[in-house]
Amino acid sequence: MTIRLHDTNARQIRDFVPLTAGCVSIYLCGATVQAAPHIGHIRSGLNFDIMRRWFEYRGYDVTFIRNVTDIDDKIIKKAAEQNRPWWSIGYENERAFNDGYDVLGCLPPTYEPRATGHITEMIEMMRGLIERGHAYEADGNVYFDVRSYEGYLELSNQDLDDLRQPSGDNETGKRDKRDFAMWKSAKPGEPSWETPWGRGRPGWHLECSAMAHKYLGSAFDIHGGGIDLIFPHHENEIAQAKAFGDDFAKYWVHNGWVTLSGEKMSKSLDNSVLVSDMVKQWRPIVLRYYLGTPHYRSMIEYSEEALREAESAFARIEGFVQRVVEKAGGPVEAAAEVPPAFAEAMDDDLGVPQALAIIHTTVRQGNSALAADDKEAAVARLAEVRAMLGVLGLDPLDPHWAGESDRGEDLHGVVDTLVRLVLDQRQSARERKDWPAADAIRDQLNQSGLVIEDSPTGPRWTLGPR
Numbered sequence: 001m002t003i004r005l006h007d008t009n010a011r012q013i014r015d016f017v018p019l020t021a022g023c024v025s026i027y028l029c030g031a032t033v034q035a036a037p038h039i040g041h042i043r044s045g046l047n048f049d050i051m052r053r054w055f056e057y058r059g060y061d062v063t064f065i066r067n068v069t070d071i072d073d074k075i076i077k078k079a080a081e082q083n084r085p086w087w088s089i090g091y092e093n094e095r096a097f098n099d100g101y102d103v104l105g106c107l108p109p110t111y112e113p114r115a116t117g118h119i120t121e122m123i124e125m126m127r128g129l130i131e132r133g134h135a136y137e138a139d140g141n142v143y144f145d146v147r148s149y150e151g152y153l154e155l156s157n158q159d160l161d162d163l164r165q166p167s168g169d170n171e172t173g174k175r176d177k178r179d180f181a182m183w184k185s186a187k188p189g190e191p192s193w194e195t196p197w198g199r200g201r202p203g204w205h206l207e208c209s210a211m212a213h214k215y216l217g218s219a220f221d222i223h224g225g226g227i228d229l230i231f232p233h234h235e236n237e238i239a240q241a242k243a244f245g246d247d248f249a250k251y252w253v254h255n256g257w258v259t260l261s262g263e264k265m266s267k268s269l270d271n272s273v274l275v276s277d278m279v280k281q282w283r284p285i286v287l288r289y290y291l292g293t294p295h296y297r298s299m300i301e302y303s304e305e306a307l308r309e310a311e312s313a314f315a316r317i318e319g320f321v322q323r324v325v326e327k328a329g330g331p332v333e334a335a336a337e338v339p340p341a342f343a344e345a346m347d348d349d350l351g352v353p354q355a356l357a358i359i360h361t362t363v364r365q366g367n368s369a370l371a372a373d374d375k376e377a378a379v380a381r382l383a384e385v386r387a388m389l390g391v392l393g394l395d396p397l398d399p400h401w402a403g404e405s406d407r408g409e410d411l412h413g414v415v416d417t418l419v420r421l422v423l424d425q426r427q428s429a430r431e432r433k434d435w436p437a438a439d440a441i442r443d444q445l446n447q448s449g450l451v452i453e454d455s456p457t458g459p460r461w462t463l464g465p466r
Contacts, residue, residue, distance in 0.1 A: 001058065001347065003054070004349055005222070005253055008254050009155050019219055019220065019221055024060045024062045024222065025063045025216045026062065026063070027067075027215075027224070028066045029044075030066040030067045032074065033093035034074040036096040037093075037275050038265055038274050039272075039275055039278060040226075042097075042101065043258050044225065044255050045066065046292050047255045047350075048064075049106040049393060050350060050392060051296075063216065065109060066109040067112070067113055067208060068115065075090055076190055103284045105401070115211075121213065122202055126142050128245070129182075129244055138172065138174065140198040141171060141173060141181055141185050142197055143173070145176070146180065156230050182203045183197065205232070205237055205240065208233070212241065213246055218245070219247035220249060221250050222252075224254065230254060258291070259299050289310050289313070292352065292394070317389070318396050320363045320367055320370075320382070324366060332386065334390055334395070335383040335387040342388050345357075352392065355392075359389065366381030423459050426438050
């Protein structure tokens with residue numbers, strides 16, 4: 001068994017070999033908490049949640065770090081616009097992000113450090129970089145000298161001489177416009193912390209190099225994030241960490257965007273779809289299916305139609321699970337192992353689309369067993385399906401999703417009573433062989449969004465795709 005991952009730095013899929021046998025260390029660039037999360041933000045956390053689950057299934061002990069950027073230019077700007085403390089903006093949105101991760105079934109990280117909690121570690125790293133000649137202080141700012149690190153831009157495969165210089169840069173004292181700020185000198189009204197170079201606040205990139213070093217050491221296995229972070233954020237992280245003396249990340253893994261009309265979903269483009277709004281319109285497990293089942297490196301073009309297709313596809317899986325549980329007379333335990341074809345797909349760069357095809361094939365086999373009244377085979381297929389869905393965080397029988405069936409339970413009872421009355425009328429029509437009347441009642445229920453299924457124990461209704 002060998003897990004293979006696409007390494008952005010190597011530009012190819014590589015066999016995964018951990019630094020420590022049986023252990024995996026992952027650092028994921030998490031939220032910059034200037035606003036509530038949209039589904040593009042949460043997709044990254046969800047993709048790496050699936051990665052983590054697969055490593056754990058394969059028997060690895062996973063240490064998973066996901067940071068929180070709770071101070072940056074955007075947060076300070078929002079605080080000024082709203083006349084609120086910067087920390088209240090960050091805290092409110094950090095909670096919104098965690099709510100989003102939780103509602104979509106993401107496992108909590110091993111540690112979730114905040115940037116402002118690691119100023120000491122940043123100061124130590126800057127001091128070391130200045131001593132080694134890779135950084136310098138100017139007017140209270142501390143800059144990284146990009147020409148001092150020979151490997152700069154290898155991750156994004158750019159040439160420094162061709163790199164466009166930042167426009168509108170008001171940072172003072174730079175030796176080269178392409179040098180980047182690790183520390184920004186204090187400005188009136190902005191939060192600041194004391195350092196050997198005066199009061200100021202962190203630059204964006206320094207925090208991740210410092211926190212990865214603190215929680216994972218000088219070398220770790222996997223660094224992850226969205227493809228938009230490759231440059232400048234991840235290039236700058238590498239430069240800081242390696243110039244400081246760390247080996248840093250062995251593998252670089254990046255997920256694709258969620259797009260809308262071909263554009264990256266972004267608050268600045270005013271085209272974002274908030275997680276908090278989405279879970280009011282769609283069941284969270286369906287939203288997880290929609291965001292988590294495309295390959296992590298692919299782009300997802302958001303549309304209502306695509307979500308309806310995801311809802312219908314998951315309904316077929318969920319319907320099979322429900323029917324077998326009813327047939328078995330109670331819960332069916334997940335199999336100890338997933339089918340070999342599923343494992344092969346997941347081992348190959350987390351091939352979730354191929355793995356999902358195995359799930360749907362197994363569901364079809366299980367439905368055939370149900371049609372043949374082969375209870376033993378149907379139960380066996382469900383055990384396999386539950387094992388596979390568990391890896392993806394999509395098992396509808398998992399306790400995490402139990403609350404979904406509880407929500408609106410009172411309303412469900414009222415609707416069930418009304419539908420039963422109509423179904424009793426349909427059954428009476430069937431008993432007197434008035435087939436047109438029975439079919440008309442069923443058609444009317446279908447038009448209202450209900451799916452009626454005749455089972456050995458009587459008719460059963462479910463909500464159909466919207």
